[in-house]
Amino acid sequence: MSAIYNFCAGPAMLPAAVMKKAQQELLDWNGLGVSVMEVSHRGKEFIALTKQAEADLRELMHIPQNYHVLFMHGGGRGQFSAVVNNFLGNQGRALYLVSGQWSSAALAEAQKLVGDAQIDSLNIVEKHNGLNAVVLPELHKIDADYRYVHYCPNETVDGIEIFDELDSPWPIVADLSSTIMSREIDVSCYGLIYAGAQKNIGPSGLSIVIVRDDMLKLPSLPQSSIMDYRLAVEHDSMFNTPPTFAWYLAAEVFAWLKSIGGVASIAKINQQKAQMLYACIDANPFYKNGVVAANRSQMNVTFQLADESLDGAFLKEAEAAGLVALKGHRIVGGMRASLYNAMPLEGVAALVTFMNEFAAKHYK
Numbered sequence: 001m002s003a004i005y006n007f008c009a010g011p012a013m014l015p016a017a018v019m020k021k022a023q024q025e026l027l028d029w030n031g032l033g034v035s036v037m038e039v040s041h042r043g044k045e046f047i048a049l050t051k052q053a054e055a056d057l058r059e060l061m062h063i064p065q066n067y068h069v070l071f072m073h074g075g076g077r078g079q080f081s082a083v084v085n086n087f088l089g090n091q092g093r094a095l096y097l098v099s100g101q102w103s104s105a106a107l108a109e110a111q112k113l114v115g116d117a118q119i120d121s122l123n124i125v126e127k128h129n130g131l132n133a134v135v136l137p138e139l140h141k142i143d144a145d146y147r148y149v150h151y152c153p154n155e156t157v158d159g160i161e162i163f164d165e166l167d168s169p170w171p172i173v174a175d176l177s178s179t180i181m182s183r184e185i186d187v188s189c190y191g192l193i194y195a196g197a198q199k200n201i202g203p204s205g206l207s208i209v210i211v212r213d214d215m216l217k218l219p220s221l222p223q224s225s226i227m228d229y230r231l232a233v234e235h236d237s238m239f240n241t242p243p244t245f246a247w248y249l250a251a252e253v254f255a256w257l258k259s260i261g262g263v264a265s266i267a268k269i270n271q272q273k274a275q276m277l278y279a280c281i282d283a284n285p286f287y288k289n290g291v292v293a294a295n296r297s298q299m300n301v302t303f304q305l306a307d308e309s310l311d312g313a314f315l316k317e318a319e320a321a322g323l324v325a326l327k328g329h330r331i332v333g334g335m336r337a338s339l340y341n342a343m344p345l346e347g348v349a350a351l352v353t354f355m356n357e358f359a360a361k362h363y364k
């Protein structure tokens with residue numbers, strides 16, 4: 001069978017080497033004669049796995065000692081509510097920066113839960129010559145006392161990425177679901193980072209939370225115990241039975257990333273992949289991307305065909321060529337190619353070849 005390249009925005013491809021290893025040890029993990037899914041999460045073998053996973057993640061992301069690393073349930077959206085419940089209390093105030101679909105969804109969830117606390121929001125996307133551009137606000141000039149400012153540096157649906165670090169007088173809470181480990185970030189700039197696992201880490205359902213120690217002193221709202229950061233810290237992310245298979249795969253992905261040189265090394269490849277694809281889009285009048293160069297996402301490349309009546313043919317022919325899941329999100333339409341860490345350069349090269357051939361055939 002020839003190669004299939006999966007451009008799905010999530011759940012996404014996992015590294016081939018990880019999938020192969022997982023397949024080999026599916027029925028016999030660690031010489032125990034059973035699957036990793038069948039052993040106690042409190043047994044010494046699984047505990048060793050969790051310690052190694054945390055150590056590897058700390059090394060990959062250079063996480064300082066005053067941050068806790070949590071492996072939680074509930075994916076990205078689970079954290080939309082956890083952040084509010086853990087940090088706002090009854091009288092707190094928070095600011096949400098809106099740059100696309102996911103930051104809007106986080107804001108909507110916060111507004112739903114806020115009770116007597118207060119949520120402010122700021123739209124940070126403007127049109128520059130018809131293209132979406134992020135304009136970061138001068139937060140120091142805002143006269144308010146926020147518990148945190150929430151933002152999403154990569155909008156998976158809209159294909160918008162914010163590469164500049166946010167300069168904030170308040171703790172920054174960041175949704176890194178589709179950014180984490182794709183490029184280097186300075187963890188010490190954040191009060192809390194969260195990420196659904198299903199893009200650069202592992203299977204859906206799991207979420208990674210990296211939280212600075214002092215954030216846990218903020219007054220919280222009554223909430224479900226399994227989403228309580230303080231309990232998660234106290235119980236080493238095992239207040240209840242954790243998603244063990246997802247945790248295992250995440251551990252394998254961290255080990256794989258270390259083996260190929262870590263985040264700095266994959267970041268270079270990610271940059272190369274995105275450049276190849278945007279160059280193809282820019283060179284062909286048949287394709288169009290609606291984001292200014294400085295905010296074009298490296299992980300989720302969105303594009304439209306000049307003639308949208310050809311969308312169906314594009315997707316069908318791409319699939320026949322082994323290039324799958326290129327349909328854009330239902331809210332924005334068009335196409336989207338997600339280029340997470342597991343997507344090899346060859347996958348993007350194959351997509352570029354296909355797009356050039358499709359344009360030559362259909363665009364006169």
Ligand code: PLP
Pocket residue numbers: 009010074075076077078102152154155156157175176177178196197204205
């Ligand atoms: N935040 C971002 C940036 C996402 O891309 C997604 C999902 O794709 C989510 C949050 C929601 O994640 P989940 O579906 O795991 O709740």
